[in-house]
Amino acid sequence: MKKSHQKKYWKTNLKYLAILLSIWFIVSFGCGILFVDELNTIRMGGFKLGFWFAQQGSIYVFTVLIFVYIRLMNKLDKKYNLDS
Amino acid sequence: MELQTLTWLFVGITFTLYIGIAIWSRAGSTKEFYVAGGGVSPLANGLATAADWMSAASFISMAGLISFSGYDGSVYLMGWTGGYVLLALLLAPYLRKFGKFTVPDFIGDRYYSNVARTVAVFCALLVSFTYVAGQMRGVGLVFSRFLEVDINTGVIIGMIIVLFYAVLGGMKGITYTQVAQYCVLIFAFMVPAIFISIQMTGNPIPQLGFGGLDENGVYLLDKLDKLHRELGFAAYTSGSKSTLDVFFITAALMVGTAGLPHVIVRFFTVKKVSDARKSAGWALLFIMILYTTAPAIAVFARTNMIETVNNQDYKEMPDWFTTWEETGLLSFNDKNKDGKIQYVEDASINELTIDKDIMVLANPEIAQLPNWVIALVAAGALAAALSTAAGLLLVISASVSHDLIKKMIQPNISEKGELMAARLSAFVAVCVAGYFGINPPDFVAATVALAFGLAAASFFPAIILGIFTKKMNKEGAIAGMIAGILTMLFYMLKFKFDWFGGGQKEDWWFGISPEGFGTVAMIINFLIAIVVSKFTPDPPDEVQEIVANIRIPSGAGEATH
Numbered sequence: 001m002k003k004s005h006q007k008k009y010w011k012t013n014l015k016y017l018a019i020l021l022s023i024w025f026i027v028s029f030g031c032g033i034l035f036v037d038e039l040n041t042i043r044m045g046g047f048k049l050g051f052w053f054a055q056q057g058s059i060y061v062f063t064v065l066i067f068v069y070i071r072l073m074n075k076l077d078k079k080y081n082l083d084s
Numbered sequence: 085m086e087l088q089t090l091t092w093l094f095v096g097i098t099f100t101l102y103i104g105i106a107i108w109s110r111a112g113s114t115k116e117f118y119v120a121g122g123g124v125s126p127l128a129n130g131l132a133t134a135a136d137w138m139s140a141a142s143f144i145s146m147a148g149l150i151s152f153s154g155y156d157g158s159v160y161l162m163g164w165t166g167g168y169v170l171l172a173l174l175l176a177p178y179l180r181k182f183g184k185f186t187v188p189d190f191i192g193d194r195y196y197s198n199v200a201r202t203v204a205v206f207c208a209l210l211v212s213f214t215y216v217a218g219q220m221r222g223v224g225l226v227f228s229r230f231l232e233v234d235i236n237t238g239v240i241i242g243m244i245i246v247l248f249y250a251v252l253g254g255m256k257g258i259t260y261t262q263v264a265q266y267c268v269l270i271f272a273f274m275v276p277a278i279f280i281s282i283q284m285t286g287n288p289i290p291q292l293g294f295g296g297l298d299e300n301g302v303y304l305l306d307k308l309d310k311l312h313r314e315l316g317f318a319a320y321t322s323g324s325k326s327t328l329d330v331f332f333i334t335a336a337l338m339v340g341t342a343g344l345p346h347v348i349v350r351f352f353t354v355k356k357v358s359d360a361r362k363s364a365g366w367a368l369l370f371i372m373i374l375y376t377t378a379p380a381i382a383v384f385a386r387t388n389m390i391e392t393v394n395n396q397d398y399k400e401m402p403d404w405f406t407t408w409e410e411t412g413l414l415s416f417n418d419k420n421k422d423g424k425i426q427y428v429e430d431a432s433i434n435e436l437t438i439d440k441d442i443m444v445l446a447n448p449e450i451a452q453l454p455n456w457v458i459a460l461v462a463a464g465a466l467a468a469a470l471s472t473a474a475g476l477l478l479v480i481s482a483s484v485s486h487d488l489i490k491k492m493i494q495p496n497i498s499e500k501g502e503l504m505a506a507r508l509s510a511f512v513a514v515c516v517a518g519y520f521g522i523n524p525p526d527f528v529a530a531t532v533a534l535a536f537g538l539a540a541a542s543f544f545p546a547i548i549l550g551i552f553t554k555k556m557n558k559e560g561a562i563a564g565m566i567a568g569i570l571t572m573l574f575y576m577l578k579f580k581f582d583w584f585g586g587g588q589k590e591d592w593w594f595g596i597s598p599e600g601f602g603t604v605a606m607i608i609n610f611l612i613a614i615v616v617s618k619f620t621p622d623p624p625d626e627v628q629e630i631v632a633n634i635r636i637p638s639g640a641g642e643a644t645h
Contacts, residue, residue, distance in 0.1 A: 006632065006635070006636060009635075009636070010635050013635075017173055017174070020169070020173060021169070021173065024166065024169045028162045028166050028334065028338075029331060029334065029335075032158060032162055032334075033158075033162075033327060033330050033331050033334065034327065034331070036155075036327075037322075040321070040322070044295070045295045045296070045303075046294075046295035046296055046297065046303035046304060046305050046306070047295040047305065048305075048321055051155055051158075051305075051321045051322075052295070054155060054158035054161070054162060055150075055155075055157075055158050055161050055376075055379040056291060056376055056379070058161075058162050058165075058166065059161060059162070059165045059372050059375055059376055060372070060376070062165050062166055062168065062169050062368060062372075063165075063365070063368045063369050063372050065169055066168065066169060066172045066173075066361075066364055066365040066368055067365050069172060069173055069361065069365075070172075070358075070361050070362055070365050073177075073358070073361060073637075074358060077358065077637055077638075081638075082636060082637050082638040083358065083637075083638070
């Protein structure tokens with residue numbers, strides 16, 4: 001594999017990481033902790049929204065994030081012929 | 085059938101299953117012993133990782149902890165699941181590509197230094213031993229409550245079972261028993277949760293039920309907040325920890341999860357890099373099922389418990405109340421001699437003390453579920469404790485036989501000799517763990533939470549820097565790990581064990597608790613490592629070549645020595 005290809009592959013990977021980890025940070029540390037009081041003024045059925053993010057929502061988002069990453073990387077591997 | 089008989093039956097069936105799997109999948113080589121031969125499917129690995137990860141603490145204690153701390157309990161929920169995102173994105177694929185047997189193996193090779201390897205072995209042993217003692221205690225607790233045997237006999241029965249399949253089967257045996265244990269524990273966790281959710285809210289899905297309405301058309305969480313206010317507790321949905329501390333504890337648990345050697349090592353057991361990513365996804369999906377149910381159980385149990393006991397006659401308490409009193413985990417002291425139970429925040433009036441560990445175990449009884457459900461919970465709790473204990477014991481044995489003996493003391497040891505050494509060290513580790521289970525030092529409970537801080541302060545930065553920077557050298561990594569673990573140990577000993585002059589809550593630095601301090605120690609590790617590496621020589625070219633290579637997923641050979 002060419003050096004320039006390696007570099008590009010790595011750069012795209014880092015871009016994915018930055019995006020996904022920002023979401024990871026926002027749903028947990030953001031919605032679940034830093035802005036929990038603000039979100040708690042909004043209600044979703046029996047849940048206060050901030051409380052729901054801290055005890056339910058963040059965990060669902062985490063799981064989805066990993067599966068999105070799996071998909072993105074499988075595609076990227078294919079593009080660079082690294083899926084052996 | 086009697087509860088006792090049913091419990092023996094369930095425990096007997098599951099134990100026979102584990103032993104059967106162990107005999108079927110016993111390890112014949114060091115590769116099978118350390119990484120299950122390296123050909124585990126991502127789905128099976130995800131199941132095994134979930135069981136490996138969810139310990140007696142997750143199964144028995146977590147819902148109880150949340151039940152007593154409300155919103156503050158969110159630190160465990162987010163912390164112990166968010167770490168998997170870090171694992172899947174930042175660690176697992178690259179470590180798999182690197183293709184070694186243990187975490188100290190990676191540290192030692194990436195930082196071309198046996199000093200780094202030794203520091204890593206020390207950290208791995210410290211983290212794993214503090215953790216495993218708690219598991220054996222959990223086994224003893226379940227046996228003593230449900231099978232009415234002595235707590236020590238319970239620990240010994242657990243030891244024999246683990247000994248059998250960890251020593252015989254190594255990672256291969258552990259992997260497939262963990263798959264079975266996941267199925268047992270999740271079934272045992274979900275059945276009572278579903279029953280209780282239907283009972284209290286009419287909704288069979290606990291995750292939705294705890295946001296639902298009770299029989300009077302009041303939202304369950306509002307009712308609980310109201311009960312809390314009446315009894316003088318902080319509102320359930322808002323908690324009492326400072327935002328800063330919640331932030332730091334959550335971060336420490338997340339990073340610590342990603343740095344735990346017994347979790348990382350599971351990703352060495354799959355065939356290729358993409359399988360490592362997939363395993364992490366499956367693992368979190370399976371963990372999610374339990375972790376999103378736990379806060380629902382917490383709310384159901386809390387409401388049920390308050391309504392069953394508060395202001396009720398002591399004489400009219402149901403059977404479970406007396407059985408738990410006998411274990412000493414529940415106690416009633418009628419201070420105002422009115423024969424009723426007062427359960428309030430104010431310690432001078434409060435008459436009831438409840439150990440938080442009994443919430444999950446007592447919950448089915450409090451909700452008056454059938455005996456077979458209660459017996460199932462006992463079997464599930466044992467599955468959770470045993471699966472984690474086995475994973476930890478394997479890390480301990482591999483650290484000794486592979487990282488210490490094979491890599492440092494006696495490099496020309498034969499394959500057979502190393503396998504023998506691995507089995508022997510697993511045997512010794514089980515005995516030490518059992519000893520701590522029978523004679524639990526006071527600090528076990530305190531240190532299990534801190535094991536995460538230690539993992540966050542030591543491994544996580546060294547591994548991340550080893551993958552994401554080519555220029556990180558051995559001087560930087562070693563200095564960082566030592567600085568991180570020493571600051572963490574200092575803070576923990578000062579504020580948990582009263583060393584170095586001790587200190588109270590008011591003396592915490594910036595108001596950060598020892599549980600959250602792992603985040604600070606991790607940052608210190610990162611900073612020291614980066615600064616030191618700027619002033620010391622770059623790593624050799626071949627090491628920089630290794631780093632370039634682990635970033636490319638293809639050609640992940642089989643795990644080797």
